[in-house]
Amino acid sequence: MPYPNGIYFQNQKIRINGILKADRNITFDNCTVEMEQGAQIVTDGVVSITCLNSRFYSCNQMWQGFYVKSVASIAIFFGEIQDAQAAITLDDGAAAALYTVKFDRNHIGIRNGSATAGIASVNFTFSATISSIVLPRFCHLSTHFPRLIQAPLLQAFTLTQR
Secondary structure, three states: OOOOOOOEOOOEEEEOOOOOEOOOOOEEEOOEEEEEOOOOOEEEEOOOEHHHOOOOEEOOOOEEEEEEEEOOEEEEEEEEEEEOEEEEEOOOEEEEEEEEEHHHHHHOOEEEEOOOOOOEEEEEEEEEOOOOOOOOEEEEEEOOOOOOOOOOOOOEEEEEEE
């Protein structure tokens, strides 16, 4: 299926070794993505990564996770992220939408990578099952954040510097 201005993977088994640099929109639709040790998916520019009913995992060692830079976005619907050092790292100004996402066996679930003073912060909306979320000690959530969030609860919060 063609995808305007981007790449569209559907019903694929994919293995990523190294860094996948997303310099255009990427969609993973019903994909199983095996990440090799240290692998990472990084945005480059004003792009979006969309994951629909897809699973990202590593067999033997941890992979680095998604790194969404300040002008980019990530949207995950009915997905799963496993075995990452930091499942999703969001720089200040990045956007994320997560709906019915399972975070499993990750060292860090969602992390604010830049957390610089005076920046507008990271904004996202999500509904997810999070087995553990570890944030840098200088970050906090501006609204109540229970340790375990399950669908269909929908939360919107901002990650900001203390």
